[in-house]
Amino acid sequence: RGRGIVILVPVYRSIIMPTLTTTDTIRETAKKVIENCDISEEDQKSLKLLDTEESAPLLVLQSLLKYSQQLEDTPKYLYQLLKGSTPYVFIPPPKPRDPVLEKRVQKLRAEMENRQYRKMVRNIIEPRGISRIKDSMELRDATSQMSVGVNIIVTMFSCFIVGWYLGTKFFDDDVLGMCTGIICLIIGMMIDMWLFVINASTLDKHLEKQHKKRNKESKLLPNYQ
Numbered sequence: 001r002g003r004g005i006v007i008l009v010p011v012y013r014s015i016i017m018p019t020l021t022t023t024d025t026i027r028e029t030a031k032k033v034i035e036n037c038d039i040s041e042e043d044q045k046s047l048k049l050l051d052t053e054e055s056a057p058l059l060v061l062q063s064l065l066k067y068s069q070q071l072e073d074t075p076k077y078l079y080q081l082l083k084g085s086t087p088y089v090f091i092p093p094p095k096p097r098d099p100v101l102e103k104r105v106q107k108l109r110a111e112m113e114n115r116q117y118r119k120m121v122r123n124i125i126e127p128r129g130i131s132r133i134k135d136s137m138e139l140r141d142a143t144s145q146m147s148v149g150v151n152i153i154v155t156m157f158s159c160f161i162v163g164w165y166l167g168t169k170f171f172d173d174d175v176l177g178m179c180t181g182i183i184c185l186i187i188g189m190m191i192d193m194w195l196f197v198i199n200a201s202t203l204d205k206h207l208e209k210q211h212k213k214r215n216k217e218s219k220l221l222p223n224y225q
Contacts, residue, residue, distance in 0.1 A: 019055045019088045026061065027051050029074050029081060033067040043067075055088035152192050159188030 030050040033039065039047070046060045065081050068074040075081040160181040167173075167180025 018058050019090075020058060020061065020082060020085045021055050021088045022050055022053060023082075023084045025075065025083060026056070026064070026081060026085065029068050030064055032071060032074055033064060037067045037070055039067055055090075148196060152189065152196075155188045155192045156185045159184040 027050055030047045034044060034047055043063055047064060050056055050060070050064070061081060062078070065075065065078055068081065069076050162181075163184025164177045164181030166177075166184075168177030171177065171180070
């Protein structure tokens with residue numbers, strides 16, 4: 001019977017060697033090993049880097065321990081060599097941000113800060129200029145209302161006089177003349193009120209459009225209203 005031949009193929013797995021921080025003990029040991037031991041050129045380069053680098057692979061430290069055991073006043077065991085050393089974690093520096101994105105972020109941050117500022121000072125700060133504007137607007141509203149009232153009274157009085165005069169002349173009777181005057185007074189008052197409502201509605205629409213336009217143009221300006 002034939003015998004089978006079994007071939008064993010070793011499977012190698014990639015092993016990531018840990019990295020440890022360098023300490024004064026490691027640096028002093030490396031200096032003594034370089035000065036007193038006969039080491040290869042490759043090991044010498046690796047050990048010289050321990051004096052300047054912040055960390056070192058565990059494989060290099062094991063090689064250092066092998067040479068250190070040949071000397072007298074140096075660590076003989078790994079725990080002695082690694083005393084005070086900790087695992088080293090490399091934190092890469094943050095990538096530079098896109099200038100366009102950074103500009104947009106700053107704009108959004110400024111808008112958010114302005115909104116918070118407006119909320120804080122809404123009922124606290126009122127500049128003198130805005131106070132004067134509010135006073136002038138209130139005075140203008142009072143004057144406008146007074147002029148409207150005077151205009152209605154004058155219109156009613158004028159319509160009554162005209163109606164009374166025409167009624168007296170047409171009917172040749174004072175009572176019918178007064179009735180005609182009252183009817184003309186009512187008609188004139190209704191026409192005046194109708195014109196007032198149309199003008200007020202048109203003005204409100206115009207002011208609302210202006211207010212929306214100002215809000216779009218000055219989003220980043222503090223709002224004290």
